[in-house]
């Protein structure tokens with residue numbers, strides 16, 4: 001039987017904690033049942049970080065085809081990109097080329113069917129922007145790369161998922177002042193459709209319950225504390241309901257995250273990044289996973305950032321990465337199980 005395709009892990013910013021958590025996740029592979037993965041990145045950077053944090057772990061340069069078999073005894077690495085010349089904990093413009101090359105290599109493996117799903121370690125957005133990276137983050141870069149010629153790029157939807165809470169920000173990496181102008185009925189309806197579809201087909205929740213946050217305090221208090229909730233959020237929720245999607249809202253966001261409220265929905269859709277990422281990261285910082293919905297492949301990531309303050313100290317907790325690897329494996333296996341079986345070969349006459 002052919003070996004299971006591994007997951008591919010893009011190393012992320014090599015000056016951040018990406019190398020630390022990749023190594024630590026591999027170190028815990030048996031104890032934490034971590035699924036096999038291959039790292040796309042600079043093998044020398046990984047080896048140097050292992051020495052720095054005092055981890056004596058074997059690395060092996062190999063291909064995805066042999067990675068799953070090698071994973072028991074060595075961390076598989078696929079060399080990608082230029083050598084990292086910076087230092088742990090010091091954001092450095094030269095990291096951007098390493099990040100981009102690692103991402104491109106990792107994505108190439110997934111789209112070629114050589115890896116089962118993409119997991120990305122964090123990049124530092126300011127480092128990438130300074131180097132001219134023209135996308136707000138992975139989410140938008142992946143949607144751009146997933147576009148097929150002549151067709152619009154897929155609409156990517158960020159979800160931060162844990163078994164305590166799943167949230168989706170309808171607007172993502174944009175200045176807060178721009179949020180009201182970006183919120184439209186179409187944006188919310190499209191976001192709701194993608195969430196409902198991917199929760200059903202990838203997470204196995206046939207009819208997910210979506211709870212939409214209001215934008216304003218008290219969801220606008222019947223229009224007296226801001227007009228967007230009645231003019232945009234409510235019509236979007238009504239439109240989704242007409243399509244058979246279990247949507248509610250606009251709900252006052254401040255009372256949506258206590259335990260009884262969370263029991264009433266599967267996904268909270270927020271109007272802006274911090275409205276829903278704050279409760280998600282507060283409840284589950286170390287086991288939260290960032291999942292991109294709406295793409296033709298599976299992508300997960302730890303929910304935290306590059307943590308330059310602790311890179312190379314050995315203090316980085318790999319739990320969120322481990323959760324991201326496990327969720328990617330679960331989603332990839334579900335997709336494989338749902339795929340139609342290949343037609344039986346026709347017997348020759």
Ligand SMILES: NC(=O)C1=CN([C@@H]2O[C@H](COP(=O)(O)OP(=O)(O)OC[C@H]3O[C@@H](n4cnc5c(N)ncnc54)[C@H](O)[C@@H]3O)[C@@H](O)[C@H]2O)C=CC1
Nearest residue numbers: 122123124125126301303304305306307309310315316317
């Ligand atoms: N998926 C991605 O690529 C993401 C990238 N970022 C980027 O990360 C950079 C730093 O962002 P911050 O807001 O400082 O958030 P951060 O998550 O990197 O750090 C926030 C605090 O949490 C701690 N922390 C983070 N991860 C940890 C871990 N695994 N174990 C132990 N402690 C941990 C850090 O030491 C720091 O004190 C920014 O440039 C941002 O753009 C942030 C979030 C996600």
Ligand SMILES: NCC(=O)COP(=O)(O)O
Nearest residue numbers: 136137138139140290301
């Ligand atoms: N705050 C979440 C985050 O920054 C992750 O963004 P992305 O790089 O996954 O698009």
